[in-house]
Amino acid sequence: MSPSPDHPPIGGADIINLPWGFSRGWWPDKLFFELSELYSSYHANESRQIADQADADGHIPVLEGLAWMDTYLEGLPGGLALNNPAWVAYSQWHKSRDYLISTGPRGNYWFYSLGWVAPMMPLDAADWPADVKHATYADWEAERLGRLSAVAHTRGLMAADLIVGMPNAFANGADFHPREIEAFERKLGFVIPGATGSEKSRFILAHLMSEWLDYCCDGYGWFYTAVGRKIRQYTGKEPLVGGQIYADPSLNRWLGLDMRRFRRLQEPINWYFEVEMQGDPMRSMPPPNGTAARIGTACAWEPDILLGSKMNVKDSSFTGSLALGHEPEAFGDAILRSHWFQIVFSHIAGRDGVLRRGIAGLEYGYGSTQTGDIDPAIPALMNAHIPRAPFGPAYYFSEAMMRSFEREGKDWQVTGDAEGALATVGCGYFVTEVALDRLAPKARPACWIVTQPARLPAVERNKLSAIAPVCSPAEAAAVSPVQTTANANGWGFIDQTGVLVLLIANLSPTENNVVVTLSSLVDGTYALHDEVANNTVATLKVTGGVCRFPLGILRADTRLLTLPAAAVANH
Numbered sequence: 001m002s003p004s005p006d007h008p009p010i011g012g013a014d015i016i017n018l019p020w021g022f023s024r025g026w027w028p029d030k031l032f033f034e035l036s037e038l039y040s041s042y043h044a045n046e047s048r049q050i051a052d053q054a055d056a057d058g059h060i061p062v063l064e065g066l067a068w069m070d071t072y073l074e075g076l077p078g079g080l081a082l083n084n085p086a087w088v089a090y091s092q093w094h095k096s097r098d099y100l101i102s103t104g105p106r107g108n109y110w111f112y113s114l115g116w117v118a119p120m121m122p123l124d125a126a127d128w129p130a131d132v133k134h135a136t137y138a139d140w141e142a143e144r145l146g147r148l149s150a151v152a153h154t155r156g157l158m159a160a161d162l163i164v165g166m167p168n169a170f171a172n173g174a175d176f177h178p179r180e181i182e183a184f185e186r187k188l189g190f191v192i193p194g195a196t197g198s199e200k201s202r203f204i205l206a207h208l209m210s211e212w213l214d215y216c217c218d219g220y221g222w223f224y225t226a227v228g229r230k231i232r233q234y235t236g237k238e239p240l241v242g243g244q245i246y247a248d249p250s251l252n253r254w255l256g257l258d259m260r261r262f263r264r265l266q267e268p269i270n271w272y273f274e275v276e277m278q279g280d281p282m283r284s285m286p287p288p289n290g291t292a293a294r295i296g297t298a299c300a301w302e303p304d305i306l307l308g309s310k311m312n313v314k315d316s317s318f319t320g321s322l323a324l325g326h327e328p329e330a331f332g333d334a335i336l337r338s339h340w341f342q343i344v345f346s347h348i349a350g351r352d353g354v355l356r357r358g359i360a361g362l363e364y365g366y367g368s369t370q371t372g373d374i375d376p377a378i379p380a381l382m383n384a385h386i387p388r389a390p391f392g393p394a395y396y397f398s399e400a401m402m403r404s405f406e407r408e409g410k411d412w413q414v415t416g417d418a419e420g421a422l423a424t425v426g427c428g429y430f431v432t433e434v435a436l437d438r439l440a441p442k443a444r445p446a447c448w449i450v451t452q453p454a455r456l457p458a459v460e461r462n463k464l465s466a467i468a469p470v471c472s473p474a475e476a477a478a479v480s481p482v483q484t485t486a487n488a489n490g491w492g493f494i495d496q497t498g499v500l501v502l503l504i505a506n507l508s509p510t511e512n513n514v515v516v517t518l519s520s521l522v523d524g525t526y527a528l529h530d531e532v533a534n535n536t537v538a539t540l541k542v543t544g545g546v547c548r549f550p551l552g553i554l555r556a557d558t559r560l561l562t563l564p565a566a567a568v569a570n571h
Helices: 011-015 027-031 044-056 085-095 137-152 178-188 197-207 209-235 249-254 259-263 288-301 316-324 329-344 377-384 399-406 414-422 433-438 458-465 473-479
Strands: 063-065 156-159 240-245 271-275 307-311 347-349 355-357 361-364 387-391 394-396 429-431 482-484 488-495 500-506 512-518 524-530 535-542 547-553 558-563
Touching: 027 063, 027 085, 027 137, 044 137, 063 137, 137 209, 156 209, 178 197, 178 209, 197 209, 209 240, 209 249, 209 259, 209 399, 249 288, 249 399, 249 414, 259 271, 271 288, 271 361, 288 307, 288 329, 288 347, 288 394, 288 414, 288 429, 288 488, 288 500, 307 329, 316 329, 329 377, 329 500, 329 558, 387 500, 394 414, 414 473, 433 458, 482 488, 482 500, 488 512, 500 512, 500 547, 535 547, 547 558
Parallel strands: 063 156, 156 240, 240 271, 271 307, 307 361, 347 429, 394 429
Antiparallel strands: 347 355, 355 387, 387 488, 482 512, 488 500, 500 558, 512 547, 524 535, 524 558
């Protein structure tokens, strides 16, 4: 099943499948699979049969890409994996080429014990795959993964942890290896000032940081693209590559994971990433405004590459997250509802100028298939209401704004900016400059929320102003058609049937009694429906386009309400 913003399938089962056996295991088991016990055991045929059945059912069987902090060391003398020939071969291969391991801007090893070689690292000719000249480490990895895919009957890669992007490092800390700097100079077309690698690194950090991030992102983009090409070469099947990522698109650029750069390298249909939105014993749950801000900015940055979301379900990971955030389990249902609704109803504008739901796939829990651990009424409501038009402001950000920070050596962390804005004004709509020139009349917001106006280029401001007013968060709160009293957050959208869907969230640490004011409505009398309780909350009389009503909301909850299409007929 393909990703779909209208009806997001379960990413961990309906889109991708990790067959038992071949697909599992650590990175050394993948790159040196011929030596791994996973691939020589009597279970090999069973694993292939599972992959074949998944493929026949329309679920793409993929390899898991996973390494942790000690993976390189465990195959060296004194390590814990010396009984696994694949790990020993992996560690010895890298140890014998440790002159390729990442260096910092001062020329010293950045984090030697990781054994990390950057995907864009040029290799010695002796290590080039037979059909690739001037190969990089990404080409070497891709050759091995392509061959494994043919053996394992898989046709994709889903990477995580130290494989998906730069491992626990920003691009201003690694990799400034001399070979990398030379490759960067070739890409730039000029020699970087400086007599030594350290001097050149300092120049990059001071003057070329945005271009350096492009270089790192292109290196990771080529890694995934090369894996896809080798899968296609060795299996004859269309690949799907990606992994789990953070939400913030600016942070992701500093980790080598720019979806816009990736889009240039292969067709959007070959990419699929899942945003880490789930809680666990090491990750507490964000407030409702933080949830919408994270998924909204992640999905809006490159609309053509469809993203999924890792979702919370009622399991030990979720209760562990509640404990970490000092949230009583009694409020777990409310927090779970809020998590789901703020994610699945956030919406974006695509490159075609059309408004759509942001996410396009869901993974239920860490176990990928924990569909029994979520109230089926929650995903049913997601499928019942598909965003088609905004009802309120849009949060706007752009590449030019992001690069203005990068040129100063700063990570904007646009998601944090959006989260702060959404504590002042409710918003579930996110737009970037790629949608502006073709923005459909139906996709126009009430106003634009811009949190960094000094960094907004004049040409973009003019385009925005021609559509709707450009506002600060406080100004947007004053003109939004969904307004709430203190410590709450309200926003809405119009669904595929014309119904007005409202999300009213509690930002207070306690239960909250909120007064909601709606405007831009059609005069008349309407039933306000609670979608979760499936009952009428109130009968509202709209006069002069405005109505008000009180609403009680539990701690950390989001109420999902609807008004009939007649109430917003003019939209």
